[in-house]
Amino acid sequence: TAVQLALTQVVGAYAIAVLDRNNPDQIVAARKGSPLVVGIGEDEYFLGSDATPIIEFTNRVTYIGDEEIVTIRRGEALKIRTITNIEKTPRIQKLEMTLSQLEKGGYPHFMLKEIFEQPHTLSDCMRGRVNVEGNNITLAGFIDNxxxxxNARRIIITACGTSWHAAQIGMYAIEEYARIPVEVEYSSEFRYRKPVIHKDDIVIAISQSGETADTLAAVELAKNAGAFIFGICNVVGSSIPRNTHSGCYTHVGPEIGVASTKAFTAQVAVLTMLAILIGKEKGTVSREEYLNLIRELNLIPEKVAEILKKSGQIEQYAKTFTYAGNCIYLGRGYNFPVALEGALKLKEISYIHAEGYPAAEMKHGPIALVSHEMPVIVIATQSDTYEKVTSNIQEIKARKGRIISVVTEGDQVVRGLSDFSVEVPETLPCLTPLLSVIPLQLLAYHIAVVKGCDVDQPRNLAKSVTVE
Known part of the structure; x- marks a missing residue:
């Protein structure tokens, strides 16, 4: 009762556990805005902000909702009430993750393990959604709605960080195949700028953890405006799945490395499947194109595995570029958000300043930075803009810039202009990001390792951003 009364006066977000020295067999915990999970073991309970550290002891958990208070007494069942004293029934879930997923499995870092897991996690993400015959996509969250x-007037995708980059790729795919206008918003800006939201808008919220504070606030804002909310999340039972009308899990297993890798490619895969499916149902994608897209989608895990074999080659390149204080990443079309993501990965774990740009924007300012000391990483896979990107590379070379390129297998032109290049298998433009991002993840990883940085826990960063 004392906790209930006190929390009516508390302002802001919190996740707290309260103990009474005169009653050591009881803990009272509560949350608002910050995550709180209770693990239920044999004659024992665990409290945490995430289920990951609890799995070592139990796979049964219950997630506490906003403004809910859980009372834990030794030898008794959990009791949950709201701040206003309404009793709730605990919803106990069985976690899908296993302890082996939380171990490095022989890899030196979780990040490298998670990069190498991507052929498997992409297959898991598509399993049950792309049928075994390879001629149909099924997403329950779409079918039910x-x-x-x-009939959506517009789709707004809101996310933060790496998820925002996946959202950008989703925007390209949805507009190309579903022909629905899409806006991509930083959740932190969306929640404060009085956005115009209509009842026939769809808001897609993306978060690996499902606990990103700004994205949760954006979801609440959009719900209050009457929009339909669709969540894309990795953690089953987390706050975003519980606060959205429908959605889709990415099913990549726990991601321990702070810098997201496998969650990003799974988010891109889900958004791409959604775009293709909407297009097929609307008739904006022909049957032939639909089957071709599914066929190529099914080949992606195997093509990712091919790229991962080049890790040693990329490690050698990384040793050459650890001197760099700044880097520029360039891409066009579907590969522009990949350039942003590659730059973010380098910043996060190696502490090298890096920026991503559309390749054509170089001449509008950033080209002033180019010199022999400035590495430029260019994604120049085969596409409608290949010749334009080649021209941009020639401009950089003329100013003595050093080029690392990601090119399609068999490419001779860009390879000839580059100091270093990494080949990726050919695929459809909309699926290229799933391949072209892999060398950038590996490059950032290997540069950080050579520099002696803490790859899994980079300074100043948290895995789940549960505050504004």
Missing amino acids: REKFL
Whole structure:
């Protein structure tokens, strides 16, 4: 009762556990805005902000909702009440993750393990969604809300960090295949700028952890405006799945490394499947194109595995570029968000300043930075803009810039202009990000290792950003 009364006066977000020295067999815990999970073991309970550290002891958990208070007494069942004293029934879930998923499995870092898991995690993400015959995509979150998607005036995707880059790729795919206008918003800006939201808008919220504070606040804002909310998340039972109308899990297993890798590619895969499916149902994608897209999608895990074999080659390149204080990443079309993501990875774990730009924007300012001391990483896979990107590379070379390129297998032109290059298998433009991002993840990883940085726990960063 004392905790209930006190929390009516508390302002802001919190996740707290309260103990009474005169009653050592009881803990009272509560949350608002910050995550709180209770693990239920044999004659024992665990409190945490995430289920990951609890899995060592139990796979049964219950997630506490906003403004809920859980009372834990030794030898008794959990009791949950709201701040206003309404009793709730605990919803106990069985975690899908296993302890082996939380171990490095022989890799020196979790990040490298998670990069190398991507052929497997992409297959898991598509399993049950792309049928075994390879001629149909099924997303339950879409099927249950088919009319809302087909009649949507606009789609707004809100996310932060790496998830925002995945959202940008999703925007390209949805507009190309579903022909629905899409806006991509930083959750932190969306929640404060009085956005215009209509009842026939769809808001897609993306978060690996499902606990990102700004994205949760954006979801609440959009819900209050009457929009339909669709969540894309990795953690089953976390706050975003509980606060959205429908959605899709990415099913990549726990991601321990702070710098997201496998969660990013799974988010891109889900958004791409959603775009293709909406397009097929709307008739903006022909049957032939639909089957071709699915066929190529099924080949992606195997093509990612091919790229991962080049890790040793990329490690050698990394040794050459550890001197760099700044880097520029360039891409066009679907590869522009990949350039942003590559730059973010380098910043996060190696502490080298890096920026991503659309390749054509170089001449509008950033080209002034180019010199022999400035590495430029260019994603120049085969696409409609290949010749334009080649021209941008020639401009950089003329100013003595050093080029690392990501090119399609068999490319001779860009390879000839580059100081270093990494080949990726050919695929459809909309699926290229799933391949072109892999060398950038490996490059950032190997540079950080050579520099002696803490790859899994980079300074000043947290895995789940549960505060504004």
